[in-house]
Amino acid sequence: MLEVGRLSVSYGKHRAVEDVSLCVAKNEIVVILGANGGGKTSLLRAIAGLQPALGGASVRLSGRALAGAPAHHIVEAGLALVPEGRGIFGELTVHENLMLGAYARRARGAEAANRRRVLDLFPRLAERIKQQARTMSGGEQQMVAIGRALMSAPDFLLLDEPSLGLSPLLCSALFAALARIRDAGIGILLVEQNARRSLAIADRGYLMENARIVGEGSADSLRHDPAVQRAYLGVGGGRDH
Amino acid sequence: MLIEAALSGLILGGMYALVAMGLSLQYGVARIMNLSYGELLVAASFSAWALFTGAAVNPLAGLLAVVPAAFAASWLVYRLLLAPLVRRARTRDALEVDTILATFGLAFVVQGVMLGFFGGAYYSYGYLAVPVKILGATVAVNRLIALGVAVAIGLALYFGLTRTRAGTAVRAVAVDPESARLVAIDVRATAGFAFALGGALVAAGGVLVSMFLTFNANLGVLFTMKALIVVIMGGVGNLLGALIAGLLLGLTETFVATWVDPGLTLAATYSLFLLVLLARPQGLFGGSGR
Numbered sequence: 392m393l394e395v396g397r398l399s400v401s402y403g404k405h406r407a408v409e410d411v412s413l414c415v416a417k418n419e420i421v422v423i424l425g426a427n428g429g430g431k432t433s434l435l436r437a438i439a440g441l442q443p444a445l446g447g448a449s450v451r452l453s454g455r456a457l458a459g460a461p462a463h464h465i466v467e468a469g470l471a472l473v474p475e476g477r478g479i480f481g482e483l484t485v486h487e488n489l490m491l492g493a494y495a496r497r498a499r500g501a502e503a504a505n506r507r508r509v510l511d512l513f514p515r516l517a518e519r520i521k522q523q524a525r526t527m528s529g530g531e532q533q534m535v536a537i538g539r540a541l542m543s544a545p546d547f548l549l550l551d552e553p554s555l556g557l558s559p560l561l562c563s564a565l566f567a568a569l570a571r572i573r574d575a576g577i578g579i580l581l582v583e584q585n586a587r588r589s590l591a592i593a594d595r596g597y598l599m600e601n602a603r604i605v606g607e608g609s610a611d612s613l614r615h616d617p618a619v620q621r622a623y624l625g626v627g628g629g630r631d632h
Numbered sequence: 633m634l635i636e637a638a639l640s641g642l643i644l645g646g647m648y649a650l651v652a653m654g655l656s657l658q659y660g661v662a663r664i665m666n667l668s669y670g671e672l673l674v675a676a677s678f679s680a681w682a683l684f685t686g687a688a689v690n691p692l693a694g695l696l697a698v699v700p701a702a703f704a705a706s707w708l709v710y711r712l713l714l715a716p717l718v719r720r721a722r723t724r725d726a727l728e729v730d731t732i733l734a735t736f737g738l739a740f741v742v743q744g745v746m747l748g749f750f751g752g753a754y755y756s757y758g759y760l761a762v763p764v765k766i767l768g769a770t771v772a773v774n775r776l777i778a779l780g781v782a783v784a785i786g787l788a789l790y791f792g793l794t795r796t797r798a799g800t801a802v803r804a805v806a807v808d809p810e811s812a813r814l815v816a817i818d819v820r821a822t823a824g825f826a827f828a829l830g831g832a833l834v835a836a837g838g839v840l841v842s843m844f845l846t847f848n849a850n851l852g853v854l855f856t857m858k859a860l861i862v863v864i865m866g867g868v869g870n871l872l873g874a875l876i877a878g879l880l881l882g883l884t885e886t887f888v889a890t891w892v893d894p895g896l897t898l899a900a901t902y903s904l905f906l907l908v909l910l911a912r913p914q915g916l917f918g919g920s921g922r
Contacts, residue, residue, distance in 0.1 A: 441813065466816035478811040480804050487800050494801055495816035543816060 392416055393438075393470065393547045393578055398448040398458075400433045407433040408444075409602040413580075415547060420569060420579040422589040422610070424623050425599035431582040432475050434599070435549050438580075439472035440465040453546065466495050469546035473553060477536040481525030485516055488524055488535050492542025501544055508575070509538040512568055530561035537568070547578040554585050566592050586623035590614050598622075636769035637890040638883065643775045645882020646782040647841050651855060652862035652874040653789060654833030660869030661806045661826035663724060664714055664731045668739035670855030672831055675742060676702060676838025677847045678750060684757050691759055692777070695839050699832050706831025710824045713738065718820070739852060746849035756846040778840040785836055790871060802826055806869050834859075861901065865908045867915030877916060880904070 393415040400408040408430040415421045423431050436442035438450055440462035450458045452468050460468075480488050489509065493502040510517040513534040519527060524535050533553055540548055550569075554562045562585065570592045573579050583589040590596060596613045598606035606619075613619045651673060658666050679698045683689040689697075713734060721727035760774040793799035804812045805822045812819050834855075841847070862881055866873025881901060888900040908916060 439814065441810065461818075462813035463816045463818050466814065472814055474811070474814065478808065478814060480807050480811060482807045483800070483803065487804075490797055491800055491804050491812075491815045491817070494797065498816075539815065 392451075392453060393580065394449070394451040395438060396449040396451075398434065398437055398450070399445040400430070400437045400442055401445060406602055408437065411599075411602075411604050413597055413604065413607075415578045415580045417546060417576055417578045418573060419595065420573050420581060420593045422581045422583055422586075422593040422596045423599050424583065424586050424589070424596055424613075424619070427584075429599050430602040431599055432551055435472060435551050435580070435582060436474070438465075439470065439474075439549060441472070441474075463495075466543050466545075467497055469497065469544070470549065471540035471543045471545035471547070472549040473536045473540045473551065475551040475555075477532050479524045479532055479535045479539065482523065484521050484523055485527075485535055486520045488539050489516075489542050492539035493544075495543045498542060498544040502542070505542050505544055509541050512541075512571060513538055529556045530558070530565075533557065533561075533565065537572075541572065541577075545577060547580065548572065549580045551582050552584060553581070554583060554588070562588060586619075590624075633890070635767050636771070637886050639766065639769055639771055640775075640890075641883035641886035642879060643771075643779045643844075643882070644886055645879035646779045646786075647837055647878075648858055648862050648881050649875045649878025650782040650786060650840070651834050651837040652859045652866065652878050653786065653871050654830035654837070655859040656830075656863045656866070656869060656871060656874050657802075657826045657833070658830035659863065661802055662710065662714075662823040662830070663718075663727060664710070664823075664827060665728055665735070666827075666830070667732060667735040667856055668742055668852070669735075669830075669834055669859055670852035670857075671739050671742040671746075672702060672706070672852075673834045673838035673841070673855045674847060674849060674852045675746060676835035677842035678746060678755070678849075680839040680842045681755050681757055684759060691839050691843050692781070695781070695836060698839050699836050702835030703828045703832040707824055707828035709738070709831075710827040714827070715820065715824070718823070739856070743849060743852055750849050752848055752850060754846040754848045757842070759843055761844075772844060774843040778843050781840055782837070785833065786875065789833070793871070858901070861905045865905060865915055867917040870915065870917045873915055873917030877908075 396412045398408060398411045399406065411434055425431055433442060437444040440460055444458060448458050449456065452470055455468060457465055457468055480491065489506060493499060493505065498505065515531055516534055516538055519531065524532060527535070537553065554565055557565060566588050569579060581589055581593065590610045590613055593610040595609055596607065597604050598619065608616065655666065655669055658664050676698050680691045680694045683694040683697065684691060714731060717730045717734060718727060721730060760777065762773045763770045764773055793803055801817050802822055804817060805819055809819050862874055862877045866877035881904065884900050884904050885897045889897050
């Protein structure tokens with residue numbers, strides 16, 4: 392279980408994340424929906440240890456307290472982030488990116504098995520294994536980013552807008568891959584603009600607006616919530632309230 | 633004559649390349665522009681001299697003592713002097729200014745200590761200064777050994793950085809420090825390691841150079857400048873570029889000294905540097921951007 396409690400982030404006087412609490416279980420995809428600039432990226436970065444959270448926040452991974460720990464400890468504890476913009480090592484090859492994914496000590500033992508799983512999930516990467524990552528298409532780079540995160544043998548995977556810039560076809564492949572990752576026992580926390588597709592594979596969801604969580608529910612109930620439909624699913628239009 | 637000059641140029645260039653690779657590691661990975669770099673080279677030369685004349689330890693055996701000592705000393709400098717600057721720097725530019733000032737000061741301290749011990753006189757010692765004939769050219773054995781050791785160290789570094797996980801992690805920090813944190817790399821520890829490794833390389837260069845060049849306590853700045861020129865010419869962070877640029881510089885200097893005028897070597901160095909900067913500001917092998 393990944394539990395986040397009372398997490399706030401601020402940049403100077405601007406409060407980007409305000410008192411957010413949420414949880415993700417293993418075998419579960421949880422999506423955070425919300426408008427751009429709503430604090431979703433800051434929230435994920437703070438959970439992953441890239442961005443300091445304000446005092447009083449708690450991040451617990453299977454009961455282990457991680458708030459304030461440096462990013463590399465958090466990866467060792469079993470949480471991997473696929474950041475906005477992918478964050479792959481563009482100058483390095485696909486092989487090197489995956490090898491570095493298994494840099495964490497927790498990942499070394501099962502490296503070969505994890506590599507097989509990643510290449511099985513994204514056969515395209517096997518074909519391009521010696522290619523420099525920055526010369527690949529956006530969809531392939533996203534596969535490298537997710538593959539690299541999976542190489543660290545995470546219990547929980549955080550993804551920030553993974554479908555950004557992908558064609559509809561690649562999007563479908565991506566979300567199918569996420570469902571397979573979940574079925575392998577990994578908990579997924581997903582930030583997405585594409586509410587329709589992400590609710591289709593998610594188990595639960597949170598709504599985030601102006602730095603706060605303003606609603607939550609099962610994916611099913613969110614899909615049928617008129618307010619969610621208006622705001623995120625483009626149903627009914629925004630003019631007639 | 634031509635072969636003799638080319639051989640001398642290659643040997644000198646090999647030294648430049650080795651020394652520049654270390655600076656490239658310190659700047660490219662640890663993001664420290666180390667202006668006390670050449671001082672460590674001279675300190676290593678003096679150490680090799682002291683070991684040879686005082687304890688009859690030959691410089692090749694001396695490498696085994698001097699290089700690890702330089703690694704440890706550089707690591708300490710990073711942890712005690714530079715890590716606090718890294719921690720407080722808000723931007724990369726701010727860090728650059730801070731580290732340039734700090735290492736500039738350190739250069740004077742190290743230089744002052746060496747002047748105190750050795751004065752301003754030139755030092756040298758004779759180890760295997762035996763001439764041999766290669767392709768009709770006469771070279772001293774110690775120079776050939778120096779080149780051989782430099783090549784071996786350069787190859788070991790290249791394969792270490794490209795073929796091992798730890799080396800790939802070092803390159804990952806150079807490419808993208810934030811993403812490196814996301815794959816559980818301890819960026820600060822890796823930067824300290826790269827800085828120390830750079831120090832070990834320049835110390836190796838100092839020991840090798842002392843086998844066939846005279847040196848004094850004021851020579852550090854010259855080596856810092858040359859290493860800087862080679863790194864910039866080769867493209868910042870590019871080890872292969874540093875190798876080619878180092879060889880190019882060594883050959884140019886030797887050819888100018890042989891056929892034009894030994895007094896013009898520095899002028900030749902800077903002319904070549906300017907030429908490269910005008911034609912390819914990103915360096916011979918630098919990518920686009922910085």
